[in-house]
Amino acid sequence: MTTRRPGLRERKKQATREALRVAALRLALEQGPENVRVDDIADAAGVSPRTYNNYFSSREQAIVAAVTADRESRIAAAVTARPAGVSLSEAVIDAVVEQFTDPGDEARDALLMITTSPALRETYAETAGSLAGPLAEALVERTGGMDRLAAEVLAACVGTAAKLALQSWLSSVGASFGASAGGLESASAGGLVVVPSGSLPDLMRAALSSLAPALDAAAPASPVLEQSEGDRE
Amino acid sequence: MTTRRPGLRERKKQATREALRVAALRLALEQGPENVRVDDIADAAGVSPRTYNNYFSSREQAIVAAVTADRESRIAAAVTARPAGVSLSEAVIDAVVEQFTDPGDEARDALLMITTSPALRETYAETAGSLAGPLAEALVERTGGMDRLAAEVLAACVGTAAKLALQSWLSSVGASFGASAGGLESASAGGLVVVPSGSLPDLMRAALSSLAPALDAAAPASPVLEQSEGDRE
DNA sequence: GCGCAAAATTGCGTGTACGTAAATTTGCGC
DNA sequence: GCGCAAATTTACGTACACGCAATTTTGCGC
Secondary structure, rough: OOOOOOOOHHHHHHHHHHHHHHHHHOOOOOHHHOOOOOHHHHHHOOOHHHHHHHHHOOOOHHHHHHHHHOOHHHHHHHHHHHHOOOOOHHHHHHHHHHHOOOOOHHHHHHHHHHHOHHHHHHHHHHHHHHHHHHHHHHHHHHOOOOHHHEEEEHHHHHHHHHHHHHHHHHHOOOOOOOOOOOOOOOOOOOOOOOOOOHHHHHHHHHHHHHHHHHHHHHOOOOOOOOOOOOOOO | OOOOOOOHHHHHHHHHHHHHHHHHHHHHHHHHHHHHHHHHHHHHHHOHHHHHHHHHOOOHHHHHHHHOOOOHHHHHHHHHHHOOOHHHHHHHHHHHHHHHHHHOOOOHHHHHHHHHHHHHHHHHHHEEEEHHHHHHHHHHHHHHOOOOHHHHHHHHHHHHHHHHHHHHHHHHHHHOOOOOOOOOOOOOOOOOOOOOOOOOHHHHHHHHOOHHHHOOOOOOOOOEEEEOOOOOO
């Protein structure tokens, strides 16, 4: 249902996007992330440099996109796929942890590179926030019509918690965080005080568990849904 | 503790920052936000353009900083200042709503300008996330040592919820949100589905109320709490 | 096939963010 | 007051994000 008509035109767009992702990742792995210009990526993908910015709004996005790909929709799908018996918090936490913890086989070295480069770390952590949209949909779907605003808020908070866990984990794995000279720190730029140096799954589970009460409270007390949830994908 | 040593040197830095803020706001109000170059701001503040970026990492930051100033620390202070009797969620929600709802007297026209410019709206909404750090401190302080990670997570989530409420409110007040062509949407760039067009206080209270259970559950030694929900694990 | 309108790509120009190293200022001990 | 080390400001160069308009490509009705 989501992929109604691929649309021959749309398909080509996705192909271009994919080509850019692949090219960006390959070049970054080969020459190091700092030595890759957007011109190089665009050149390797066979498009003009201007086109690159039609698909990605920063140099780092294409690289991390090669790893994160469509993680958001996978998480959303995983949430709706959980058996109706489990609580909402359980479903969400399990789905999120699962999707974030398992790196694709070939993504291992890419992850290593990302943890090494501060700029990539930042962008990578920010991808956690992008799951808000799809997840909100999934929340509404699963609970059978929870309040829209509540769904958006909770989904965004899950993303925030995941981002925090990711940042915390990254900062423990990699080097220390360079503090910029600027004053008005952006939300995601502040150095974290927590450096627990645990495993990423544990860390993420711990972070998300703080949200569990809010998630369960938002579910309208119907653990078993009799709704015909026939349409799956 | 926080302001241990004014430090004559530090004072001058803050003066420069203030000068940049004021200049940026004044120029933006006079000529419209789109017609202000960073060179103009730097020039008006009597520093080099490069110095501007030593204090603010984007052109819009200085403008919104003139309005938001030290909102984060005010919120943190407001949280700790609440009487010990009230629940944590109540304290936090009241403090946040209070600080966000009351625009300074002279900030009125500035707020109007911000709602008009999409770029400023974006930056303004993002400032909500910057309260995470101070708020986390306040949470730990008030609850008498809640888990550090939980405090960071909850504080960040409060910021996220506030940001969402702000975005929702801004999109209802101003014009529609232009969708960018790019694919990998950043967390805060996605168009919100919720356009309730309520008053900002109501909106923010509604958004934050979703987090109330999580906040209250995290307060261990709170006055009257029936601890129904045991932590998993 | 033909042609047309929408969509995507491209080139260009502008403004911006930031690394880097030189120049200037500040704080402090003497 | 003197001078030195650290911090701050500054100039310069590079890369980048993006608006805009011209150009090419795509999809579709005929």
